[in-house]
Amino acid sequence: MLSKPVACVLAAFVGVLSIAVARWLGDSCPDLNLLPGKHVLITGASSGIGEQLAYKYAGFGARVTLVARRVGKLEAVAARCAELGAAGVHVLQTDMGAPEAASAMPAAAIAESGGHDIDVLILNHAAFAESLTLELESESDMQRHVVTPMRVNYEGTVRAAVAALPSLSKTAGRLVVVSSASAKAPAYFMAGYAASKAALHSFFDAMRAELGVTGRGNVSVTLQVLGMIGTEQVMEEQSLHGIAMPVQECAAAMVCAERSRTHESYIPGYIWGLVRLNVFLPGVTDWAMRTMFVMRVPEYVERIAAAASGIAAA
Ligand SMILES: NC(=O)c1ccc[n+]([C@@H]2O[C@H](COP(=O)([O-])OP(=O)(O)OC[C@H]3O[C@@H](n4cnc5c(N)ncnc54)[C@H](OP(=O)(O)O)[C@@H]3O)[C@@H](O)[C@H]2O)c1
Secondary structure: OOOHHHHHHHHHHHHHHHHHHHHHHHHOOOOHHHOOOOEEEEEOOOOHHHHHHHHHHHHOOOEEEEEEOOHHHHHHHHHHHHHHOOOEEEEEEOOOOOHHHHHHHHHHHHHHOOOOOOOEEEEOOOOOOOEOHHHOOOHHHHHHHHHHHHHHHHHHHHHHHHHHHHHHHHHOOEEEEEEEHHHOOOOOOEHHHHHHHHHHHHHHHHHHHHHHHOOOOOOEEEEEEEOOEEOHHHHOOHHHOOOOEEHHHHHHHHHHHHHOOOOEEEEOOHHHHHHHHHHHOHHHHHHHHHHHOHHHOHHHHHHHHHHHHHHHHO
16 A cells, blocks of 8 residues: 555656646647548547547548438538538448447448548447446346447447458558547446446457457557547536537547557546556545546436435345
């Protein structure tokens, strides 16, 4: 156990280091000039971060294929991408939680785009459900909070990536998998979702290593570890204003990480420090998560109190 002064010095050191890493990452954005005409396929492009990514790539002159279930939303995003200067815009309605559809999605996207191989595949879609582990009482709770995130976030992502590899290897392409800080440090109310994201790290770290020894090292694999991002949905919670990173800024940083072929990127940059801190001082990370996030949301405070009183009464 570390003494309090040593813990404080270590926490301050990790903080300063993470700011330096964030600055350094923010400064490096190579190969943007190579984007015009490149085929960028984005899942979860009907809202939030995926929508903003679509606008960024369209603005750089890429050909974008947008994937999600809500086709009306996708078409609205597609229209904006065309205005922003995309070389081509295609829409593909796919449920990434349906195994066959997820596996077939890359080939369908290539066909939809008129035969263009995939240069960049961004697997960004996600199913999210909020629950304390203590609230998982029924089979339907289990399905919603544990089974569905694994099927959509993990299995759907893995299936699409595996199916896209032959095309990515023809283009020396880039595979980007969107993860979350919750995969790396304990996150309240999202255990099932966090587990589905953590599984992505094990799978794609192994895939990257295997690509290197099987003659497909020309395909890069980037895991993007995101902290709190100010999408419309997140900003509905007033108490989180001021701590979430603006979604457009997040999308810009994600493009840079993809362009740099980074193995793992942390957005915002301080997440790098939080993850390192969690290895050495998990108590400090837990305290930070609780005070910066959980205890600011009145509904969470109430639900924790209700779960605690339920246990006390049992
Ligand atoms: N916002 C944050 O603070 C935050 C933090 C950490 C990580 N992330 C990650 O960032 C990514 C984007 O999240 P976001 O915040 O932008 O969320 P969002 O606005 O809810 O977007 C999620 C997207 O995923 C799509 N999607 C959900 N289920 C799907 C399915 N079964 N098949 C196909 N598409 C599906 C949705 O489209 P349809 O409903 O139209 O299908 C939507 O386009 C996710 O991977 C998330 O885990 C976000």
